[in-house]
Amino acid sequence: MTETHATIPPGTPVFPPGRYGRRRQPGRRRPLLAALLAVVLVALLGLVALRLYRQYGDPNYQAQVITYTDITDTQVLVNFRVTVPDGGSAVCVLRARDRAGAEVAREEVTVTAPPGERQISTVHHLATSGRPFIGEVLRCRPAS
Incomplete structure (x- = not known):
């Protein structure tokens, strides 16, 4: 059966039969799959x-520098407090x-609070280049 002007709503384009292939059927929506992917992404x-x-x-x-003293060409003493x-x-x-902002020393220091204490004050000698x-x-981060 071919389409005629009587069966086509006004404003709809008319295509010659067989010229452009067959029309697609509306696709099935998959809302469950999309929701599952969204949950996995959020997780x-x-x-x-x-x-x-x-x-x-x-x-x-939380760490806080109290002072840095005894600055020489090869060292600095860093006095700091850590809350744990x-x-x-x-x-x-x-x-x-x-002075230029270049790093001349870096070191990891492990500090431990006495039982019942939350703050540790430490002075560390940092050797510099x-x-x-x-x-x-x-x-500061938790010790492993």
């Missing part, structure tokens, strides 16, 4: 966020930079 992003938070963003390990969970320990990354201008604590 993966959540796991990545949790891992990065544990690695870089744990608020229980009760009786916990932390690994802190210390560094020294020269040039004359430092500043000593700083970059970050």
